[in-house]
Amino acid sequence: MKVYPSIALVVAVLAIVPFVTASNAVLNFLVMALLIALAGQGWNLLGGYGGQYSFGHAAFFGTGAYVTAILQVRYGINAWLGLFIGVAAGALVGAVIGALSFRSGLKGSYFSLVTLAFAEVLRIVASVTPITGAGVGTLIKLDLRPEAFQFQSRAPFYWIALGFVGLSLVLMRAIEQSRFGAYLVAIRENEDAAEALGVDAFKVKLAAMTVSAAITATAGCFYAQYFLFLDAAIAYGPWISVDALLAPIVGGAGTLFGPLAGALVIKTLGEATKLMTGGAPGLDLVIYGLVLIAVVGLAPRGIAGLAARLIPRRRTGAQP
Amino acid sequence: MLSPVILVPAVLNGLMTGAVYALVALGLTLVYGVLHIINFAHGALLTAAMFAAFFAYTLLRLDPYLAAVILTPLFYVLGFGLQRFIIGPAAHGEDRNFLLVTLGLAIVIENALLYAFRADTRTINLPYAFNVIEVGNAFLAVPKVIAFGAVIAVALALWAMMQWTDTGKAIRAVAKEKLGAELSGIDVGHIYAVTFGLGTACVAIAACLLIPTYYVNPTAGDAFVLIAFTIVVLGGMGSIAGALIGGLFVGVVESLSSVFLGASLGQIGIFVMFIVMLLVRPSGLFGARA
Numbered sequence: 001m002k003v004y005p006s007i008a009l010v011v012a013v014l015a016i017v018p019f020v021t022a023s024n025a026v027l028n029f030l031v032m033a034l035l036i037a038l039a040g041q042g043w044n045l046l047g048g049y050g051g052q053y054s055f056g057h058a059a060f061f062g063t064g065a066y067v068t069a070i071l072q073v074r075y076g077i078n079a080w081l082g083l084f085i086g087v088a089a090g091a092l093v094g095a096v097i098g099a100l101s102f103r104s105g106l107k108g109s110y111f112s113l114v115t116l117a118f119a120e121v122l123r124i125v126a127s128v129t130p131i132t133g134a135g136v137g138t139l140i141k142l143d144l145r146p147e148a149f150q151f152q153s154r155a156p157f158y159w160i161a162l163g164f165v166g167l168s169l170v171l172m173r174a175i176e177q178s179r180f181g182a183y184l185v186a187i188r189e190n191e192d193a194a195e196a197l198g199v200d201a202f203k204v205k206l207a208a209m210t211v212s213a214a215i216t217a218t219a220g221c222f223y224a225q226y227f228l229f230l231d232a233a234i235a236y237g238p239w240i241s242v243d244a245l246l247a248p249i250v251g252g253a254g255t256l257f258g259p260l261a262g263a264l265v266i267k268t269l270g271e272a273t274k275l276m277t278g279g280a281p282g283l284d285l286v287i288y289g290l291v292l293i294a295v296v297g298l299a300p301r302g303i304a305g306l307a308a309r310l311i312p313r314r315r316t317g318a319q320p
Numbered sequence: 321m322l323s324p325v326i327l328v329p330a331v332l333n334g335l336m337t338g339a340v341y342a343l344v345a346l347g348l349t350l351v352y353g354v355l356h357i358i359n360f361a362h363g364a365l366l367t368a369a370m371f372a373a374f375f376a377y378t379l380l381r382l383d384p385y386l387a388a389v390i391l392t393p394l395f396y397v398l399g400f401g402l403q404r405f406i407i408g409p410a411a412h413g414e415d416r417n418f419l420l421v422t423l424g425l426a427i428v429i430e431n432a433l434l435y436a437f438r439a440d441t442r443t444i445n446l447p448y449a450f451n452v453i454e455v456g457n458a459f460l461a462v463p464k465v466i467a468f469g470a471v472i473a474v475a476l477a478l479w480a481m482m483q484w485t486d487t488g489k490a491i492r493a494v495a496k497e498k499l500g501a502e503l504s505g506i507d508v509g510h511i512y513a514v515t516f517g518l519g520t521a522c523v524a525i526a527a528c529l530l531i532p533t534y535y536v537n538p539t540a541g542d543a544f545v546l547i548a549f550t551i552v553v554l555g556g557m558g559s560i561a562g563a564l565i566g567g568l569f570v571g572v573v574e575s576l577s578s579v580f581l582g583a584s585l586g587q588i589g590i591f592v593m594f595i596v597m598l599l600v601r602p603s604g605l606f607g608a609r610a
Contacts, residue, residue: 053416055360055423104599108415109358113549114598120546121591242427249420282434282538289427296420297410 338571
């Protein structure tokens with residue numbers, strides 16, 4: 001199957017949902033899944049394609065969210081403009097963290113550690129500085145007009161989130177087919193060999209991290225508009241760092257549809273656990289952790305890997 | 321402000337606190353030194369051990385120092401089993417997978433504790449927890465002095481074990497040259513599990529030393545592990561002496577900065593130090609250049 005038409009097909013199928021059901025619970029669930037898919041697609045570019053495992057994508061999510069919110073609340077800037085500035089700010093944070101860590105040659109677990117630490121520093125700073133509302137948090141004023149990026153019903157939010165996910169899929173496909181994408185995969189497979197062949201690993205990784213941060217920051221900006229409330233534990237909390245890496249890994253790291261498939265699966269699992277246990281705190285995350293271990297142990301290439309393993313088997317089965 | 325009346329007690333108290341940091345870091349650095357991988361489940365295991373020590377006291381009336389005698393071998397077995405039956409097989413020998421599996425374990429342990437015990441913060445009341453010893457013009461809490469002594473003893477015992485026992489030599493061999501060790505008949509998978517067990521045992525001891533003066537909740541271990549990461553990076557990944565000295569150093573820095581800056585900024589100071597260390601010299605002050 002051609003890739004761009006499949007992207008169009010997936011987006012089209014998902015776009016029909018609000019016509020089929022008006023249930024807020026369903027749309028809410030799907031918006032969250034799309035949000036995680038978007039944040040996860042950002043992680044996927046750097047981690048899945050580039051092999052640089054960030055444990056701190058909350059740094060970009062939170063920056064996007066806070067910038068969008070603070071610009072509106074404190075400076076009266078339009079939400080849509082705030083969105084663009086938020087994405088740019090997220091990309092900038094990504095570029096700075098990337099430049100610092102890649103310049104110092106941090107790889108593997110060191111890179112994971114330093115990204116985790118940056119996200120934690122931002123969380124602590126956000127929980128004490130007055131501009132973020134410190135412990136109280138930031139509340140965006142209710143203003144249900146499309147110009148203010150707020151809507152009466154869930155459906156427009158849903159379509160916008162879907163639009164972002166669709167854009168991210170097209171962008172990732174373009175990257176996959178570009179020279180830059182090939183360099184990135186080469187670095188993941190063997191950085192020294194890639195450098196020996198003339199790939200400027202620092203530049204490529206830095207670019208990947210910047211774009212990755214921008215994508216995840218978009219999810220953060222959207223989150224701010226959707227929930228209209230932020231505090232440090234939401235914006236910079238470890239939950240988003242975990243979700244952003246869990247979705248692509250469950251779906252298949254380094255695959256185009258991995259984050260979306262993974263996000264739908266983990267969110268379904270999470271909701272199912274909540275239903276079964278009556279919303280007891282912690283148990284849904286226990287399931288997430290178990291799924292992470294199980295996927296890494298049993299299906300290292302995620303859902304995409306499982307699918308790839310099943311399909312050729314059927315084909316070869318036809319001719320003994 | 322810089323009078324010795326304030327400084328000496330601050331430094332001594334910092335050394336006492338730093339000793340426990342050092343023990344947590346010791347477990348982390350041991351695993352890193354041999355498996356060359358950061359164990360992200362270390363903090364969750366520390367929290368689990370703190371809960372174990374807490375319930376040993378409240379349910380079984382076991383003094384934490386007595387509980388250490390039971391919990392340490394128990395957590396050794398737990399760590400051994402985790403590495404042998406879960407982390408090792410699931411990681412397929414890939415570093416990236418190891419990171420993810422230990423992260424997954426951390427999420428499972430932390431949230432299972434949250435589910436079982438809620439987010440409540442618990443403390444125990446030991447009759448002697450507030451006794452103090454006077455050293456010069458400083459008053460030191462008895463549990464902290466015990467902790468300091470215990471950590472030094474554990475570090476020495478660990479060092480002696482590494483130096484003189486066959487297991488210790490095998491661990492060092494695997495740390496230096498995995499393939500060579502395997503070729504000379506060392507079961508690398510077993511040594512990995514032993515090392516992970518030792519790292520987890522360190523955490524159990526640390527938990528028993530902490531619980532008399534500290535609280536426990538499902539994320540109590542995290543604070544220590546972030547400090548332990550800093551110490552491990554500071555002291556050089558894999559270095560026992562580095563972890564000990566680094567731990568004491570960080571304890572003193574934290575104590576002094578909370579005297580001069582206030583407690584809430586102390587945490588950020590450690591993070592900033594950590595990031596700067598990672599960026600400037602990731603091999604640590606005492607480690608060999610990678």
